[in-house]
Amino acid sequence: MKAKKNFSSFDWASAFKELGIEVLLHWEVEFQPMPPSDYFKERWRRLEVFDLTNSERAKELLIDAIIEEVIQPYRKLKIWKAAPLESEDLIGQADYLAAPRRAYLEAPLLCVVEAKKDNFEKGLAQCLVEMKACQWNNQQQGKDLDVYGIVTNGEGWRFYKLSTAGEVYETLPQSLGAIEKIFGLLSYVFSKCEESISNAQTT
Numbered sequence: 483m484k485a486k487k488n489f490s491s492f493d494w495a496s497a498f499k500e501l502g503i504e505v506l507l508h509w510e511v512e513f514q515p516m517p518p519s520d521y522f523k524e525r526w527r528r529l530e531v532f533d534l535t536n537s538e539r540a541k542e543l544l545i546d547a548i549i550e551e552v553i554q555p556y557r558k559l560k561i562w563k564a565a566p567l568e569s570e571d572l573i574g575q576a577d578y579l580a581a582p583r584r585a586y587l588e589a590p591l592l593c594v595v596e597a598k599k600d601n602f603e604k605g606l607a608q609c610l611v612e613m614k615a616c617q618w619n620n621q622q623q624g625k626d627l628d629v630y631g632i633v634t635n636g637e638g639w640r641f642y643k644l645s646t647a648g649e650v651y652e653t654l655p656q657s658l659g660a661i662e663k664i665f666g667l668l669s670y671v672f673s674k675c676e677e678s679i680s681n682a683q684t685t
Contacts, residue, residue, distance in 0.1 A: 558582060596631070605635075613650075653667065
């Protein structure tokens with residue numbers, strides 16, 4: 483039996499080849515910026531007691547807070563951390579994985595978030611193959627859906643979409659200096675994930 487390839491083994495070029503793409507397409511998202519709540523502002527202030535710059539584990543505190551803030555209205559979604567993920571020929575863990583809110587992880591698998599301290603190129607490579615693994619799992623259950631991905635080091639954020647046609651779209655980078663835009667884009671992605679759950683349930 484052929485050994486499955488781990489997500490972490492991919493670089494930029496091999497990830498593109500795995501998905502059968504040559505370029506990333508520009509993704510112009512129509513979204514509404516979302517101001518932070520008072521609760522988030524206080525959470526942010528409290529997080530200042532941590533060093534949030536020198537490790538991926540530290541960055542996750544900030545990423546957790548941002549995801550927690552935005553996902554609240556989306557009652558059909560659940561976030562899994564360090565989620566096991568595999569397909570026919572890929573295997574590994576997604577740093578974050580959005581799926582329907584159940585006590586167990588099951589397709590449709592809708593959005594992966596790859597948290598990298600510095601190396602966005604490596605993060606994107608892993609995000610791409612993780613999105614492909616999500617799409618494969620969905621297709622095994624007859625669910626042909628767009629899958630979303632995010633690459634972040636906590637301070638910079640890029641958003642991705644793997645379409646059912648196999649094309650990958652990428653937004654411009656967003657930074658914490660414009661936190662309202664990050665919230666707005668993340669909320670847009672979560673809203674599309676909830677739509678996908680509804681569509682999957684009716685097919």
